[in-house]
Amino acid sequence: MTGNGTxxxxxxxxxxxxxxxxxxxxxxxxxxxxxLTAAKLFGICLRICGERQAAxxxxxxxxxxxxxxxxxxxxxxxxxxTWLATIARNRSLDWRRSPRARGAVAxxxxxEETVDDAPLADQRIVAGEDGRRLDDxxxxxxxxxxxAIRSAFLDGLTYADVAxxxxxxxxxxxxIIRRALIRLxxxxxxxx
Amino acid sequence: xxxxxxxxxxxxxxxxLTAEEAARAEQRRTDEPAFAAEVEWWETRLAPLLDRYRxxxxxxxxxxxxxxxxxxxxxxxxxxxxxxxxxxLGAAVGALAALIAAWLLTPATVTTPVxxxxxPTAPARLLIAQLAWTDKATAPAPVAVVDPAxxxxxxxxxxxxPAGRVGELWRIPVGGKPVSLGLLPRDAAPAxxxxxxxxxxxxxxxxxxxxxxxxxxxxxxxxxxxxxxxVERL
Numbered sequence: 001m002t003g004n005g006t007x008x009x010x011x012x013x014x015x016x017x018x019x020x021x022x023x024x025x026x027x028x029x030x031x032x033x034x035x036l037t038a039a040k041l042f043g044i045c046l047r048i049c050g051e052r053q054a055a056x057x058x059x060x061x062x063x064x065x066x067x068x069x070x071x072x073x074x075x076x077x078x079x080x081x082t083w084l085a086t087i088a089r090n091r092s093l094d095w096r097r098s099p100r101a102r103g104a105v106a107x108x109x110x111x112e113e114t115v116d117d118a119p120l121a122d123q124r125i126v127a128g129e130d131g132r133r134l135d136d137x138x139x140x141x142x143x144x145x146x147x148a149i150r151s152a153f154l155d156g157l158t159y160a161d162v163a164x165x166x167x168x169x170x171x172x173x174x175x176i177i178r179r180a181l182i183r184l185x186x187x188x189x190x191x192x
Numbered sequence: 193x194x195x196x197x198x199x200x201x202x203x204x205x206x207x208x209l210t211a212e213e214a215a216r217a218e219q220r221r222t223d224e225p226a227f228a229a230e231v232e233w234w235e236t237r238l239a240p241l242l243d244r245y246r247x248x249x250x251x252x253x254x255x256x257x258x259x260x261x262x263x264x265x266x267x268x269x270x271x272x273x274x275x276x277x278x279x280x281l282g283a284a285v286g287a288l289a290a291l292i293a294a295w296l297l298t299p300a301t302v303t304t305p306v307x308x309x310x311x312p313t314a315p316a317r318l319l320i321a322q323l324a325w326t327d328k329a330t331a332p333a334p335v336a337v338v339d340p341a342x343x344x345x346x347x348x349x350x351x352x353x354p355a356g357r358v359g360e361l362w363r364i365p366v367g368g369k370p371v372s373l374g375l376l377p378r379d380a381a382p383a384x385x386x387x388x389x390x391x392x393x394x395x396x397x398x399x400x401x402x403x404x405x406x407x408x409x410x411x412x413x414x415x416x417x418x419x420x421x422x423v424e425r426l
Contacts, residue, residue: 044245060257086239098211
């Protein structure tokens, strides 16, 4: 992660410090981590789970995981929000893929309207150089796979979900997305 | 790292995989450093997408609930990514069987099991489940031993619960819903009695969830599952 010298360094450092202190069992620090990030993580849980009750349960679980795994966070390797958000996203994906969720997940079509939401300026935490690079590379993809990859990531859709939403046979959807992922990797890897 | 591996890492991070595929990929992430590095590469590159999630303030009681659960040692089921069947002990050893049988049949008040010279009643019919904590833990997980003849079930150790909470033991038939076996007494080696009709079958799963006092009100686990393991014949 880059981000040296940006305005976000203050909050980033404060959050990284709180997270590191949490690892020592400091509840006050852990409370600070929660206050600084709960709205972000709840937004993730809610969007992927598509259901309030589930999102609340997952959020609770996420912070208990954070409490226990805070010691594994490496400030030099990732932005604390990225680290936390990844846990929230993965736990939400687990819930969405679990038998409990079947039939309870949000209608994908309903969620589609929000797919291309641009990040709000004041909620832009992670981006910067990396965000511009990703935007550039995504823009070079065809519209269909670009849309599919973005909504799969944000809404927690599987290949089958995406294929259903777009109305394309699953094997076709898979090969379209896989080709796009290869191109995306080449583009992102291009250290120009 | 084959091109297919690179795609798989991307698929895992984007979230395109089914639960089973994701569990397999997560396993490779644990086992193969090169694959793990590729997954991390994708996580970093795609991280800016996380900015697109809108913030939503969670209800205030969530913070209180989390706070209350911080003292529970090993909360949080990893159900979807945790292949429960892989938690099983595998074949148990015969000599151990006799020891465990003796321990199981020892009254709860006797703390030191007496190794028998000859095995007590029908040890071969005993069922055993090596439970595993559902998240990282420092303490060893309990082993459950069941004597189908008497319905006696004992755990080699108890489960820590916060005040006002209790451990509830469940059997989960293969492909079925959890069925309660009862509440675990707060004890270093909790013992309960299971009705014949309620005995767990070989291959089914035993699991412990943390419930409010009096047990789950719904007949299904409502609290976090803290330990689970597959029932084997000893």
